[in-house]
Amino acid sequence: MKHVDISAEGPPGGAVFISARNLTKSFGTHEVLRDVSLDIRAGEILVLLGPNGAGKSTMLNIVGGTLRPSSGTLAVDGEPVDFEQHISKGSRVRGIQRVFQELSTFPNLTVAENLELTARRSGAQSRREIVRHAAERMQVFPGNRIDVCAEVAQLSVAERQMVEIARAMTEPNTRLVILDEPTSALSPHEADQLAELVARKAAEGVAIVYVTHKLEEARRLAHRVVVLRDGKLHFDGDGRNLTHDELLSLLGATVEPQSSVKAVSVARVSSDLLNVEHLSSGCLRDVSIRVGAGELVGIAGLEGAGQRELLQSIFAARARDTGAVRSVSDIAYVSGDRKREGLLPLWNVEENVAISAIRRFSNAGIVDFSGLKAKANEWLSELGLSQRADSLIVSLSGGNQQRALLGRALASEAPLLLLDDPTRGVDVTAKVSIYAILDKLKEKGRSAILHSTEVAEFHKCDRVYVMARGRVVAEFDGTEVTEERIVHASFQRPKDETPQSGENKRPSGGPREASLTRLLSWRSLPAALLMCSMFALAFWQQPNAFSSFGLELLLQASLPLAFAVLAQMLFLLGGDIDLGLGFAIGLANVLAATYLVDAPMFGILALSAVVVGYVLLALIVELLGVSSVVATLGASFIWLGIGLTIRETPGGKSPEWLAAAIQVKLWPLPLPCVVLVAVAIIGLWICRGWGYSIRLRAMGHNRRTYVSLGFSALAGRVTLYALAGVFAVLSGLFLVAATGAGNVHVASSFTLATITSVVVGGASFAGGMVSPVGAVMAVVGISLVTTNLTFLGISSEYSTAIGGLILILALSFRSLARPIEP
């Protein structure tokens, strides 16, 4: 069957760009890639095919520089590659671009900013330039309706994928583009555009590696087809004349049905444990399945056809009747994604197993540990893991971890088990023992739904449903289950498929409705409403406040806080929080009042030391991974202590130039107005206008992706913290000018007040999403609350409660206005 055709050097293949030799990769004892040699040539479209788990991703990860092989070599332009460098520096330097299935754009940035982020153009670009350039690059999809100024979070999955593709395709100096199932979310029209684009790029001499499950695409595009199976190179040859059936047979669809097919026909089901009827949600379309008592039901299909979503929906509806999903029993879930969805990493094996049975072994909420332990050990000995009961679960091999997690599901005694790819990444012996467990399970009359990426595993099943693109496209009885049939059905197109993507799903009412929608989704809306209503109330109470002097009085109090808010905003921009800000400002205030008059040079040095302190905090948070909450809380003790050491009781004086500075009259607007606007503009510049701001926001939102693009998170965090320190110092200076004295406690309420303002102003704790204008409006609004209370004759102490209520209201408003927060 092995048919390696090296001689097929068709005309499109140019010089060899990447040449892989004898690549092997194993995880533990499990070999996922075995001795694969492959040349990737300039100007050639290489379509990489293979069933799930064939080693495609591993191969691409090695070429793309995110994984090092166990053995073998890689050469780029004939030069051997040092994997250490290939991985740390990133393959992007060599002109290798990847379009992932998991999207790697930053949802908090606009399309244009996402494109700009990786463009590596020198010098800061003007905003208009960035937008123009982005619109140009998006023209690879002619006639698309993507607004390059929209945040990626607002785009549909298809649109995000188009942005992702456009980014990879239009990056300068691209030599190789790896497309991993690029059309999974695209409409036929967009897929056609992509096909043209790919062909055009290849003609320009760019090498293309195209992974797909859609055979029609492979036939249309491929200059060359490479098939991987079981980690080995199964076929490598000219792809231009292959027929659909030939491709299917290369993929193993015509493999002789194995003799080991067991047509287990259980005693006919008496009652159904689970009924799913016409379930449509997320990517699922009209799914109906049933599971009887004692049945093992398989859910087959290509990766991402909706199997996982189906299992998750079933689990979420356990022991309930939600209409579409009706289950009569408790359900246990076993995930193959052990790290994310299975392991409780701090516990040993026994505890990991016992957790699911804990409710049964308890009396009035008190756990019967001896009974639980006995039960867990019973299952562990059945699984052959008795000796490892006391080991930490993370110290086990993947296969043993998976067995332990199966043990957990068995120990729950739920009659129905959901098995989500339970043999993912485990070696052959572990697989065999997992199959044995499944056999035992059936003997004991329990039911299970098995989703697997390995077709061979469905031989165990009594019935198999095959899913494709969110629908059930076939159902086979145990006797009919063959790999061939399953593979065949997986590649089917559902007959009633309607294009689900590509259409612009945003409401397209009239322009008035559109602007209303935009207003409602404006993150700073609560802050704006707050500020305006507070101004209105103040002017209504005290009409004479509507004057330059009146405004000055109204706004004076919010000045130092405004700078403090900028500092806190920078923390939230990086996804952190500063719980020591109030005392840091207090310290700056003490330093300024104590030294700036008598020893100005020393004073300036001391104030710079506060900024250095913030840089040290950045190092602790970034390099050691300490939570910013704990780090800044610890630092707050130190700020306070230094402040008290220098000046235990309030005192000192403000330098005259500083006191004079805040008395400046800037006709017609009072100084506070000007300063507040300036603060907002500075904030806006840091978040939007600066050459670095796109990167800072990207880092704040998703540090991992940011680092994987080859940027330094350390530099980013140090920048943010240092700037925050500068603003803390400025806030302290303003306080000296306003109060004429130094007092370390003067700003102790600022810590919480700044967090409130930044959050009400529109920041999200996800990081990378702050609104400086909103934050400044929130500061003004919140400090006017106090003023208004005084006007109304209510104790201003209640302003804190109102602050709390505003915070809750603003956040509830936002979660209602934007139900899906990214």
Next chain:
Amino acid sequence: MTQPTISSDGNSLSRSWTLASIGRGLLKRSWVGALIAAILLWLLAGLVTGTLSISFLLANATIAGFLALAGTAQMAVIASGPGNFDLSLPYVVTFGAYVMSAGLVGHDNIPASVALTLLVGIAAGVVNAALIVRLRIPAIVATLATGYILYSFIVAIQSGGFSRVGGLFEAALRLRFFGFSGVLAVAALTLVGVGFLLSRTVFGVQLHALGQNGEAARLAGVRRGWLLLGAFVLSGVLAAWLGVLLAVYQGGVSADLGRSYLLGSVAAVVIGGTRTTGGVTSVIGTAMGALVLTLAQSDLILLQFSIGAQYIIQGSIVLATVCFMAVRSRDRM
């Protein structure tokens, strides 16, 4: 489930289940550092004063008992998941103390006052959990907002008349038996109870699972919303109980009563060797952490350090501990 071991009174409640020798070793190491630090600080005090005094240790333990209650409250929340902190804690303490001494249900009716105070704590926890689970507000902001609102209640109640809560309760708390105060005994008993709750009940065990890996815990059948409710109610009740004890023991209340417990509670948890990323609790570690902080402060006073220097040193201890633990856990990976 390996966590937490409970008591300073040497009972062996949790031993039957703490099986793993490895786990136990790790666990031990996590608070043994704090224990050694406490002993060293006591010896240092002995060196300064010239006598190694048990009563000095017990006097510190009494103060540490209060801090340990706050620390344990914070720890329950920290254990429920990465990034979870209870910023409303100091306000619940203060408000609880005011409610206790305001005599809203009659000045002599101490049981009813205690019950009312604990109810306040429960209410705070319920509000926090509702904001987090229902409105999906991050814990740190939700508790901040609740704290604000409580602060205003404090202001409102402040102006009312207060009387010293006297009677048998005060006498019992102030009772001394060879330097061992009644209030220390009450605090210790409370800690034993919380330790039992966290280590021996379904709630406690599932809370540890949730904090380690929320998604895995959900798929193992743990109900996140209810557990978060439990964690925040536990925190609220403990904080209110601390308010009761402070009000009665100190015989007076001020609006600043709870302030130091925000930093203090987190510091006690950190110094006790509990990781702040969730899934771990150690009541004994937090108690040790509280003792270390209190002893450190007493020693610094004995050494005539200024108040400022005391804060600097405490802050440095906290930062050094988190950095040390971060480096160590990285090595283990």
